[in-house]
Amino acid sequence: MMNAQSMPLWTGEEACAAMQARSIGPLPARIEGISIDTRSLKPGDLFFAITGDARDGHDFVVQALEKGAAAAVIARDRAEALATACESLPGALFVVPDTLTAMEDLGRAARARSDARIIAITGSVGKTGSKEAMRLLLSRSGRTHASAASYNNHWGVPLTLARMPRDTQYGVFEIGMNHAGEIAPLARMVRPDVAIVTTVEAVHIEHFHSVSGIADAKGEIFLGLEPGGVAVINRDNPHFERLRAHALASDAGRVVCFGESEGADVRALRIIAKQDMTIVDARVFETPLTYRVGMVGRHVAINSLGLVAAIHALGLDLALAALALGDLTPPTGRGARDLLAFNGGELLLVDESYNANPASMRAALETLGQTEIGFRGRRIAVLGDMLELGDSGPAAHGELAHSVIGNGVDLVFAAGPLMKNLMAALPPERRGGYANLATGLEGVVVAALRAGDVVMVKGSRGIRMERIVEAVKKRAGTGSALAQEG
Incomplete structure (x- = not known):
């Protein structure tokens, strides 16, 4: 009998049964992976023909089988035409009423067969970074999937x-x-043993009447908790009690809170920001714990407390987790740091270009204000519009001026129509330059930089602020004294 590691991800028989699919062609003995994109598909994958906003995966079924897919999952109304088109190709066709529903069914079957301890993470800010950090921490204790x-x-x-x-x-x-209503079905699908809410902020506010509504939507994650599971909530957030009420109304066995507040179960007593790390002196219930995080920023330290709380809830080794946090590096576009050779000296580039909202902007500006500059250097922020803020957008951008000034940022370059509100609110000496698009800002920013500067680039995904990051790196060449990209 094959052991678990030699078993395929799925057999064709298992997959068909889970999706209640009809097979055209012989069932594959092994399915090694799952794909929804032929560009990244590998031989042995099961290809799902998902219909998206821009493309229909059914148009790529022939290509998927030509590339070695073990089988393709297709909708019933496309079966006749695709059976003819794929007749001479290897690989089976799994026919289902709806391909996305079939993928959900296969996901539920994966959860049902698994004995894994499951952690689910949501929050207005810090979801992806916390997920990657939790992946690192848990991988020190066993085989981890994320x-x-x-x-x-x-x-x-x-x-x-x-x-x-x-x-x-x-x-x-x-x-x-x-x-609202989007998290609950996903949480019930995942059925976590531990559910974490990093924080609640005015993100996607255009779809809600208030931030309280966002808290209620985030609180849906607790609806999926396994009976007796643990809800982990940020005690410092103004919506803590609202989230706690959602947790108590669920199947959660207990609620654990984290933060700097007096009542936090996992509490930071002291946070020390260094040039390339953050040191946290904490108390985990009654146990003291001091550790370093391999990233910079108070917000990073606070999120790390939530991870420690989850590790404690799972009954795992806190010391091992604390050591792993020291090896943490930021995901690309979320705080990656490069010390670049520039004009006979060095320039520190902080890449926060992946996304932005008011909370993450304030956190990034705070971190920039704590970052040491070189001789004659300046703290420079290159900022793009924050999207999906609805009617509050203009005011939210203008209010960033307080964070710019309060954190000692010397110069601001901005891109996007909404960022005009920030530029108007800043004193003239702090206005570096403005453009309607990020592409119009590239040359202006590069020309203004000098050795000793620290430059932080951040904006919503749609503004494409990564262009500025690429332009600065190109101007600096390949010389790099420090690389911390995740």
């Missing part, structure tokens, strides 16, 4: 579940939302 990238939505969560190997010991799932 979401790829930010696969946290209605297709990303079931895809991640369906990919979970049968011998997984720990699973980490990031769950996101844009609207």
